[in-house]
Amino acid sequence: MTSPTPKPDLTPAEALARGRWVKWIGGASNHDLAALEDLAALASLAGAHCLDVAADAAVAAAARRGMAWARHQGLACDPWLMLSLSDGEDPHFRKAFFDPEQCPSDCPRPCARVCPARAIGAEGGVLHERCYGCGRCLVACPLGLIDERAERLDGAAVQALLQQVRPDAIEIHTSPGRGQAFRQRLKDIRASGLVLKRLSISCGESDGLARHLWDLHSALEAWGLPRLWQLDGRPMSGDVGSGTAQAAVDLVQRWYSRLPPGPLQLAGGTNVDSRRRLHRAEREGAVPSGAVAGIAYGGSARKLLQPQLEQAEQRGKSLRDCQDLWPSALAALRQLWSDQSLECSC
Numbered sequence: 001m002t003s004p005t006p007k008p009d010l011t012p013a014e015a016l017a018r019g020r021w022v023k024w025i026g027g028a029s030n031h032d033l034a035a036l037e038d039l040a041a042l043a044s045l046a047g048a049h050c051l052d053v054a055a056d057a058a059v060a061a062a063a064r065r066g067m068a069w070a071r072h073q074g075l076a077c078d079p080w081l082m083l084s085l086s087d088g089e090d091p092h093f094r095k096a097f098f099d100p101e102q103c104p105s106d107c108p109r110p111c112a113r114v115c116p117a118r119a120i121g122a123e124g125g126v127l128h129e130r131c132y133g134c135g136r137c138l139v140a141c142p143l144g145l146i147d148e149r150a151e152r153l154d155g156a157a158v159q160a161l162l163q164q165v166r167p168d169a170i171e172i173h174t175s176p177g178r179g180q181a182f183r184q185r186l187k188d189i190r191a192s193g194l195v196l197k198r199l200s201i202s203c204g205e206s207d208g209l210a211r212h213l214w215d216l217h218s219a220l221e222a223w224g225l226p227r228l229w230q231l232d233g234r235p236m237s238g239d240v241g242s243g244t245a246q247a248a249v250d251l252v253q254r255w256y257s258r259l260p261p262g263p264l265q266l267a268g269g270t271n272v273d274s275r276r277r278l279h280r281a282e283r284e285g286a287v288p289s290g291a292v293a294g295i296a297y298g299g300s301a302r303k304l305l306q307p308q309l310e311q312a313e314q315r316g317k318s319l320r321d322c323q324d325l326w327p328s329a330l331a332a333l334r335q336l337w338s339d340q341s342l343e344c345s346c
């Protein structure tokens with residue numbers, strides 16, 4: 001079987017400027033290196049313009065190995081490597097845990113059934129590296145035995161990591177009221193000496209959102225950093241069903257006219273239904289054509305490739321080593337983010 005030939009695509013910067021940007025999200029707390037390397041490889045080959053992964057040297061190295069594999073298959077232009085950071089508490093930066101010794105032996109383990117990352121198996125506790133903090137197991141345990149732990153880097157660790165990894169882009173997850181903490185993160189980035197191609201700012205809806213983002217905008221203006229705004233509709237839920245896609249579109253509809261200048265991407269609940277819903281909002285005049293530069297996909301992309309990942313696992317191989325599984329995996333991803341006919345107004 002011959003290698004699938006990647007279609008010629010735009011560079012990441014061109015994709016942003018032309019409203020055709022696609023970001024693949026590996027998960028800010030996902031440390032499943034084997035799966036991440038496979039997913040980063042296939043996402044790169046399928047034409048993603050950016051790979052957004054946890055701020056961790058081993059994870060970044062896995063993503064880069066995935067990109068190198070895609071290049072070997074003929075990929076013409078590498079996606080940007082983005083690391084995700086936070087300026088405070090954030091559900092993207094946590095892990096679930098429980099002590100399996102506390103569980104009744106006859107528990108039917110609803111926690112395992114709801115976990116989309118297969119981080120909870122038929123026995124034992126949470127597999128730390130697989131958990132990406134979606135929180136679904138926290139409410140699934142009838143005995144309330146599952147807790148969460150925040151996973152955040154301090155300033156010194158951020159600086160050291162950035163000097164080591166040298167990513168193309170960084171995303172900072174933020175919330176209103178954290179202007180000073182955000183500025184401290186900017187200082188950490190500056191202290192690393194890194195020259196960024198893009199700084200993404202990710203924020204969900206809450207009181208004071210517009211004021212907060214304009215405040216961050218002034219801080220970024222002072223530094224002259226190219227930026228990207230990310231509205232996070234319903235975080236970590238794109239694999240749940242098509243309805244979550246509407247949350248991200250609704251968020252844009254409510255907020256696009258109040259956001260600072262710069263390209264805007266949809267995230268949080270995005271899936272194969274996102275473009276259709278966005279185009280409908282554009283046709284109805286609820287969102288101006290060109291308001292959205294692109295879409296970021298996390299759980300929905302992982303769910304689409306889960307069958308191929310599991311087949312490869314059953315063979316004791318990586319997905320990259322199972323060439324017969326590539327066509328279906330690539331077709332699924334390309335269908336997810338094809339027809340990015342969104343014209344950017346930035």
Ligand code: SF4
Pocket residue numbers: 095096114115116117118119120126130131132133134135136137138
């Ligand atoms: S359900 Fe979510 S939070 Fe719980 S273990 Fe799985 S990935 Fe982690």
Ligand code: SF4
Pocket residue numbers: 098100102103104107108109110111112140141142143144145146
């Ligand atoms: S649902 Fe609760 S009691 Fe049951 S296995 Fe999971 S953590 Fe243990």
